[in-house]
Amino acid sequence: MAGGFNPRNARPGRGRYRPLAEINVTPLVDVMLVLLIVFMVTAPLLTSGVNVDLPKANAAPLNQDSEPLTVSINAEGNIFLQDQGVELDELVAPITALATYLRTVPDPAASIAHGAQVATLLARLAKLRDPQTGLYETFQDAQDEYIRKPFSISDNVLTWRALLDWADFATAPQAATLRAEAAHLRSAILHYGVHDGAPGAGGPILAAVVNASEADFNDVPPGSLMKLPALGFISEHDPLFERTYAWLHSPHYRYSHADQRYGLPGSYRLPFTTSWSVADHLLLDAGREQALKILRQSPWDGGIITEGVKPDTGLPDNQGRAFATAAGYVAHTICARYCIDQPHKVVP
Numbered sequence: 001m002a003g004g005f006n007p008r009n010a011r012p013g014r015g016r017y018r019p020l021a022e023i024n025v026t027p028l029v030d031v032m033l034v035l036l037i038v039f040m041v042t043a044p045l046l047t048s049g050v051n052v053d054l055p056k057a058n059a060a061p062l063n064q065d066s067e068p069l070t071v072s073i074n075a076e077g078n079i080f081l082q083d084q085g086v087e088l089d090e091l092v093a094p095i096t097a098l099a100t101y102l103r104t105v106p107d108p109a110a111s112i113a114h115g116a117q118v119a120t121l122l123a124r125l126a127k128l129r130d131p132q133t134g135l136y137e138t139f140q141d142a143q144d145e146y147i148r149k150p151f152s153i154s155d156n157v158l159t160w161r162a163l164l165d166w167a168d169f170a171t172a173p174q175a176a177t178l179r180a181e182a183a184h185l186r187s188a189i190l191h192y193g194v195h196d197g198a199p200g201a202g203g204p205i206l207a208a209v210v211n212a213s214e215a216d217f218n219d220v221p222p223g224s225l226m227k228l229p230a231l232g233f234i235s236e237h238d239p240l241f242e243r244t245y246a247w248l249h250s251p252h253y254r255y256s257h258a259d260q261r262y263g264l265p266g267s268y269r270l271p272f273t274t275s276w277s278v279a280d281h282l283l284l285d286a287g288r289e290q291a292l293k294i295l296r297q298s299p300w301d302g303g304i305i306t307e308g309v310k311p312d313t314g315l316p317d318n319q320g321r322a323f324a325t326a327a328g329y330v331a332h333t334i335c336a337r338y339c340i341d342q343p344h345k346v347v348p
Contacts, residue, residue, distance in 0.1 A: 087138055087139055087140050087144075088128065088136055088137070088138035088139075088152065088155040088156070088158070088159060089138070089142060089152075089154075089155045089158050089223060091121060091124060091125055091128075092121070092125065092155075092158050092159050092161075092162035093158070093162075094117070094118075094121060095118055095121055095122075095162040095165060095166050096158070096161055096162045096165050098110070098111075098114055098118065098166075099162075099165035099166055099168065099169060100165070102169055103168075111169050118166060122166075125159065130150070130151070132212060133151065133188055133192050133212055134184055134185060134187070134188035135150075135151040135156050135185070135188050135189070135192060135193075135210075136151070136155070136156055136159050136185075137150040137151060138150065138151070138152050138155050141208075141209065141220045141223060142154065142155070142220045142221065142222050142223025142224075143220055143221075143222075143223075143267065143269045143270065145269060147209050148209075148216075149209040149210055149211040149214065149215075149216060150209075150211060151192065151193075151209060151210050151211065152208070152209050152220075152223060153189060153193040153206055153207060153208060153209065153210065153225065154208070154220070154223040154224065154225055154227070154228070155223060156185060156188075156189050156193070157189060157228055157231055157233045158223075158231070159185060160182050160185045160186055160189065160231075160233065161231045161232065161233070163178045163179070163181055163182040163185065164178070164179065164182045166178060167179045167182070186233070189233075192210050192212065193206055193207055193210055193215075194206055194207070194240065195207050195210070195215040195217075197215070197217070198217040198247055198252070199252050200247065200250060200252035201217075201243055201246075201247045201252070202243065203239075203243050204240070204243070205217065205240070205243045205244040205247050206225050206228070206240065206241070206244045208220055208225065217247070217253075218253070218254075218255070218267065218268065219248050219253075219255075219265050219266075219267055220267050220269075221265075221266070221267060221270065221274040221276040221277050221280070222274070222276035222326075222329070224265070224276060224277060224280050225244055225248070226245070226248070226265070226277065226280040226281060226284065226287070227280045227283075228241065229241065229283070229284065230280070230283045236284055236285060236286065245284075245286060245287075248265045249264075249265060253265060254268075255267055255268065255271050257272075257273060257311035260273075260311035260312050261311070261312065261314070262290075262293065262294050262297060262298075262309060262310070262311050262312065262313065262314040263311035263312075264277040264278060264281055264287070264290060264291070264294070264311070265277060266308070266311075270307065270308060270319070272308045272309065272310055272311055272317050273294060273308050273309050273310070273311045274307060274308040275305050275306065275307060275308055275309075275323065275326040275327075275329070275330050276326065276329060277308075278291045278294050278295060278309075278330060279291075279329050279330045279332075279333035279334075280333075282295075282333050282334065282337055283333060283336070283337060294309060294314055295334075297309075297314035298314050298315070298316065299315070299316065300316065304322055304327070305322075305323055305326050305327040305330055306318075306319070306320050306321055306322070306323055306326070307319045307320025307323050307326060308320070
């Protein structure tokens with residue numbers, strides 16, 4: 001009806017609807033009642049218990065000063081206890097380093113001061129000797145990867161070198177023992193570390209890792225077989241080493257990079273020309289020109305050296321940027337080959 005009252009059009013007055021200013025306590029009461037029931041049910045349980053007659057023991061307390069037992073398992077399921085699992089190259093490196101220092105800087109006090117540490121290293125080394133083969137076991141190869149076969153040939157050659165190095169500074173009885181062990185180790189390396197079966201080798205060559213009857217044919221820089229002549233273990237012109245060198249630089253070796261302009265043997269983990277290979281070849285008559293070409297081509301400068309270079313371009317690889325230990329090794333090798341000692345001059 002026209003002019004009729006429509007509630008929707010009504011404007012509420014100023015006091016018709018007021019906000020509710022009271023607290024609704026109903027939910028609070030509900031929660032409190034639930035908590036009260038829970039407490040009433042659980043309270044009696046807190047005051048009751050069961051009598052337990054615990055056994056008594058007269059055992060002495062554990063000796064907390066004893067060395068804890070360390071157990072480790074690698075990806076292949078091999079279990080290693082305590083000293084088992086030592087990296088052989090890292091174990092013997094301090095011995096050779098100290099001997100090198102003593103040859104360079106006659107310092108009897110250093111020999112005496114560090115004699116106990118060397119004795120500890122030699123004792124740990126003795127535990128790694130395999131009585132069947134006479135070789136020394138290692139946990140990982142030179143690229144920190146677990147190895148299926150326990151004996152790294154390059155690491156055993158480093159051990160041979162360390163034994164002879166320290167024999168020069170040991171007492172007469174110990175020196176005789178060290179030299180005798182080094183001779184046995186050399187025989188074991190040549191017996192178990194040389195194998196037929198590398199495709200295209202044309203005869204037995206040095207293997208990278210072995211067990212008592214099997215071998216893996218590859219190379220693992222920085223623990224390369226190419227450094228064996230520099231360590232004094234074998235002549236570069238020995239037919240055994242020449243065959244090994246030829247095979248590692250041939251297409252029969254997967255990572256030889258033989259067809260690449262800046263190629264030198266790499267490895268399964270570093271499939272390029274490594275800085276260590278460049279340094280090792282710098283000391284070999286057969287590989288020096290290739291190493292020099294890589295050094296001249298690479299933009300390495302100011303001691304900034306990477307883990308290696310790309311074998312096709314000579315440009316630094318993306319891995320291991322600014323590799324300090326690699327730089328030191330390359331610099332040391334360059335100096336060992338080309339540096340000339342100058343007489344000391346006193347500047348007034």
